Amino acid sequence: MTYSEFSELTASIVAEARAERARLTRRLSQLGYPVVPSEANFLLFGDFARGMDTALLWQAFAIEGAQVDDVGLPGYLRVTVGTPEENTTFLQVAERLAPALISP
Numbered sequence: 001m002t003y004s005e006f007s008e009l010t011a012s013i014v015a016e017a018r019a020e021r022a023r024l025t026r027r028l029s030q031l032g033y034p035v036v037p038s039e040a041n042f043l044l045f046g047d048f049a050r051g052m053d054t055a056l057l058w059q060a061f062a063i064e065g066a067q068v069d070d071v072g073l074p075g076y077l078r079v080t081v082g083t084p085e086e087n088t089t090f091l092q093v094a095e096r097l098a099p100a101l102i103s104p
Contacts, residue, residue, distance in 0.1 A: 017041055021081045027091050032102035036076070046076040048101060057101070066093035 001009075021043065028035050028045050036044040048057060057077055058070040066089060069078040079090055 016084075017081050020084060020087050024079065024081060024087055024091065028094060031095055031098045033094065033098070042078050042080045044071075044073065044076045044078050046101075048075045052101070060097055061090075061093055064093040064096060066090040 021038065021041070024043055025035050025038075028043070033045045034047040038044070046054070046057070048054065052075070054070045054072075054074060054077060058068055061068045061077065067080070067082070067086065068090070069080070071078050081087065082090075
């Protein structure tokens with residue numbers, strides 16, 4: 001692989017990650033989840049302020065098939081920007097769980 005080909009591939013990967021991060025942010029916000037602004041390859045979301053245990057929230061997402069992390073920040077979970085398919089799975093789970101997690 002030439003340097004030019006590598007540069008093009010890298011730019012393509014970065015562009016897809018940015019687009020996926022924007023998609024995650026937009027959809028989580030539409031569902032009512034607060035999202036911390038990010039330029040990284042992950043998002044903090046939640047602000048589960050009703051005294052919800054983030055370890056239990058992590059389990060709820062994991063049981064449903066979404067890959068999230070409990071990074072020890074009370075009230076927040078972290079989702080890594082993944083492939084479009086991984087992100088779609090996560091968003092489907094976030095949508096199913098939203099009625100129980102988001103205050104009206």
